[in-house]
Amino acid sequence: xxxxxKQTPEMFDRYGPMILNGLDATVPFKEDTELFDIHSYHLxxxxxxxxxxxxSIGMGKCLRPTLCLFVxxxxxxxxxxxxxxxxxxxxxxxxxxxxxxxxxxxSERRHxxxxxxxxxxxxxxxxxxxxxxxxxxxxxxxxxxxDHNVAxxxxxxxxxxxxxxxxxxxxxFESADYVSVQMYLDMIAGKTGALIxxxxxxxxxxxxxxxxxxxxxxxxxxxxxxxxxxxxxxxGVWGDPAVTGKxxxxxxxxxxxTYPVIHGMENVSGTTRKDFKKRYQKEVLSDYDVSWIMAVLxxxxxxxxxxxxxxxxxxxxxxxxxxxxxxxxxxxxxxYLIEFLSTRVK
Numbered sequence: 001x002x003x004x005x006k007q008t009p010e011m012f013d014r015y016g017p018m019i020l021n022g023l024d025a026t027v028p029f030k031e032d033t034e035l036f037d038i039h040s041y042h043l044x045x046x047x048x049x050x051x052x053x054x055x056s057i058g059m060g061k062c063l064r065p066t067l068c069l070f071v072x073x074x075x076x077x078x079x080x081x082x083x084x085x086x087x088x089x090x091x092x093x094x095x096x097x098x099x100x101x102x103x104x105x106x107s108e109r110r111h112x113x114x115x116x117x118x119x120x121x122x123x124x125x126x127x128x129x130x131x132x133x134x135x136x137x138x139x140x141x142x143x144x145x146x147d148h149n150v151a152x153x154x155x156x157x158x159x160x161x162x163x164x165x166x167x168x169x170x171x172x173f174e175s176a177d178y179v180s181v182q183m184y185l186d187m188i189a190g191k192t193g194a195l196i197x198x199x200x201x202x203x204x205x206x207x208x209x210x211x212x213x214x215x216x217x218x219x220x221x222x223x224x225x226x227x228x229x230x231x232x233x234x235x236g237v238w239g240d241p242a243v244t245g246k247x248x249x250x251x252x253x254x255x256x257x258t259y260p261v262i263h264g265m266e267n268v269s270g271t272t273r274k275d276f277k278k279r280y281q282k283e284v285l286s287d288y289d290v291s292w293i294m295a296v297l298x299x300x301x302x303x304x305x306x307x308x309x310x311x312x313x314x315x316x317x318x319x320x321x322x323x324x325x326x327x328x329x330x331x332x333x334x335x336y337l338i339e340f341l342s343t344r345v346k
Contacts, residue, residue: 077207
């Protein structure tokens with residue numbers, strides 16, 4: 001099936017309404033409480049004026065909580081009892097998005113102004129911190145505490161600590177003279193991969209109540225996170241502007257050191273290497289600079305290398321899935337999800 005014709009995996013429709021209802025209950029809409037207005041806006045339940053809107057328009061696909069519920073379901077667990085864990089993951093993810101938008105000075109997310117552009121940086125920071133707290137609280141909303149709840153909380157805490165460290169490394173890479181491909185891969189394993197990995201493991205833990213069983217899902221979670229981010233990197237350079245809403249070479253304009261750029265830097269030599277680094281050190285890159293860099297990336301095979309790497313990750317993820325021993329329906333859906341994430345166009 002071609003990339004443009006690939007339909008959204010069924011799991012998003014199956015678990016999406018539960019996730020939206022869970023988020024709406026955990027972060028209620030309160031007209032007289034500005035902080036909750038901000039949360040409601042960021043999560044897609046209201047507009048910047050406090051009016052309720054259809055959340056399916058302003059929200060993403062909720063990949064992480066969907067994965068959590070899907071794995072729990074596939075292993076015969078109770079999706080309803082796993083919902084609090086799934087909601088906690090999505091709240092932690094959204095706390096990171098609010099802070100990430102501030103760090104990157106992004107003015108738009110999901111075709112709307114980012115929180116800091118509407119309410120300013122101080123309130124955006126407070127909103128992100130509050131979502132973080134709500135995410136922590138959601139893992140302990142079960143009426144009865146147990147070793148299982150504690151294990152879920154530890155998984156999530158370790159994951160978002162890795163995510164925060166990865167975000168810090170990502171910022172430091174922007175001013176670093178040298179970043180290797182391996183350094184970059186180690187960074188995204190935290191920044192992007194840790195929460196995706198923990199989502200899958202928390203779903204498995206919710207179903208089996210056994211941490212050893214959950215650890216069997218570490219590898220596929222790691223690979224899914226890597227595939228997701230590297231595809232993002234590809235789209236950040238070569239994505240279709242009509243689909244992504246961003247210019248061709250968008251990550252280069254922002255001087256982001258993503259996989260294609262780092263691969264290019266590692267594979268150029270002589271005066272071209274010097275020119276490449278010199279352009280990336282400029283305060284603002286011109287259209288000509290971006291075109292020049294993209295031509296160099298094409299010449300040294302960075303575009304094809306990125307696509308080949310995504311294919312390799314996807315194949316390894318499929319092999320890892322087979323070894324886990326999911327039921328047939330779940331293997332089919334997970335295989336389709338891997339294809340979807342590694343070939344998505346936005």
